[in-house]
Amino acid sequence: MSLGNIFDIAGSGMTAQSLRLNTTASNIANAETASSSTDQTYRARKPVFAAIQQSMLNPSQQGMAFGNDDGPGAGVRVEGIVESNAELQMRYEPDHPAANEDGYVFYPNVNVVEEMADMMSSSRSFQMNVDIMNSAKSMMQRILTLGQQ
Amino acid sequence: MAISLDKALGIHQHALEGRVKRAEVLANNLANADTPGYKARDVDFQAMMQKAQDSMSGFGMTRTHESHMDTSPMGADSELLYRVPHQPSVDGNTVDAQQEQTRFMRNAMDYQASFQFLDGKVSGIKKALSGQ
Numbered sequence: 712m713s714l715g716n717i718f719d720i721a722g723s724g725m726t727a728q729s730l731r732l733n734t735t736a737s738n739i740a741n742a743e744t745a746s747s748s749t750d751q752t753y754r755a756r757k758p759v760f761a762a763i764q765q766s767m768l769n770p771s772q773q774g775m776a777f778g779n780d781d782g783p784g785a786g787v788r789v790e791g792i793v794e795s796n797a798e799l800q801m802r803y804e805p806d807h808p809a810a811n812e813d814g815y816v817f818y819p820n821v822n823v824v825e826e827m828a829d830m831m832s833s834s835r836s837f838q839m840n841v842d843i844m845n846s847a848k849s850m851m852q853r854i855l856t857l858g859q860q
Numbered sequence: 861m862a863i864s865l866d867k868a869l870g871i872h873q874h875a876l877e878g879r880v881k882r883a884e885v886l887a888n889n890l891a892n893a894d895t896p897g898y899k900a901r902d903v904d905f906q907a908m909m910q911k912a913q914d915s916m917s918g919f920g921m922t923r924t925h926e927s928h929m930d931t932s933p934m935g936a937d938s939e940l941l942y943r944v945p946h947q948p949s950v951d952g953n954t955v956d957a958q959q960e961q962t963r964f965m966r967n968a969m970d971y972q973a974s975f976q977f978l979d980g981k982v983s984g985i986k987k988a989l990s991g992q
Contacts, residue, residue: 714880717887724891731894760895762888783881783903783940784888787895836893839961843887846968850883853975854876858982 714854716785717847723763723786724840730789731758731833735826742821745804747811753819755795755826763788795820867916868985872978874912878905879971885940886964889955896951900960904939911939 734756741753763785797820805814882903892898945954 713884716884720884720887720891724893727891728894760892762892762895762898783885783901784892786888787891832894836957839890839893839957842961843890843964846964847883847887850880850968850971853972857975857979858986 714847714851718844720784720786721840721844721847723788724843725837727758727760727787727789728833728837728840731760732830732837734758734792735830735833738819738821738826739823739830741819742823742826743818745802745807745809745816745818747809747816749799749817752799752817753821754799755797755819755821756792757795758792759790760787761790762786797822869978869981871909871912871916872974872981874916875909875974876971876978878903878908878912879967879974881908882967883964883971886960886967889960890957890964892953893955893957893960894953896953898953898955900943900945900955901940902943902963904941907939 738755744753746752799820800818801815802818803814804810804816807816810816882905885901885903889900889902943954946956946959948954
């Protein structure tokens with residue numbers, strides 16, 4: 712029964728969104744982590760999402776004469792986490808313990824406002840996936856009561 | 861006359877199956893609401909029901925080889941189409957989360973309706989069998 716697939720799909724969405732929430736939390740927590748060189752400074756991290764196709768799950772069905780369509784899909788996966796290439800903030804703070812010989816410290820390229828918006832977006836998407844899962848659950852429970860009355 | 865349980869339940873079992881398939885497609889759209897380049901999809905429910913009706917009337921084809929085209933009502937993905945976006949985003953994603961969620965809810969309601977019909981059929985059969 713393909714109702715079970717909905718659980719997998721919504722579950723994959725929840726995993727992806729919670730990972731996105733995780734990177735956001737990490738970015739915000741490290742927003743003020745200063746360091747003395749550019750390569751040691753924390754950079755904002757972003758997950759990259761990609762759709763899962765059903766043909767990836769069942770390789771045996773690939774290459775069929777007419778079944779070349781990808782099917783309804785099987786959720787979302789996180790392809791990787793990339794670091795932002797935006798410019799780091801260089802501030803002149805000679806009193807900072809991590810200041811370099813010229814008196815500069817480097818702050819991460821985390822945009823806190825952007826991260827907050829991202830956080831709201833991902834928690835909404837997470838909720839949406841939970842709603843889907845609840846609907847699928849009640850649909851499944853109904854089908855179990857078929858012919859009982 | 862032999863009793864055929866398949867025919868006794870009518871179109872409703874196929875409708876229910878179609879609703880489940882549509883729920884799956886819509887759930888996948890929602891899961892990929894933030895995936896760059898993902899194109900929202902939906903099923904052509906009417907075509908699906910038409911196929912179901914054709915197969916019920918006995919003109920359906922049977923597959924004797926795995927590379928034959930799947931013409932069963934719910935098997936083929938030929939009814940799986942791409943949605944025309946109202947407002948595509950810059951990253952190529954065409955999912956409108958609110959619309960998809962509304963469709964999902966409506967589909968769940970339609971599922972319940974089909975379920976009620978099917979349940980009515982089943983209880984009708986039960987009544988007929990018990991002779992009340």
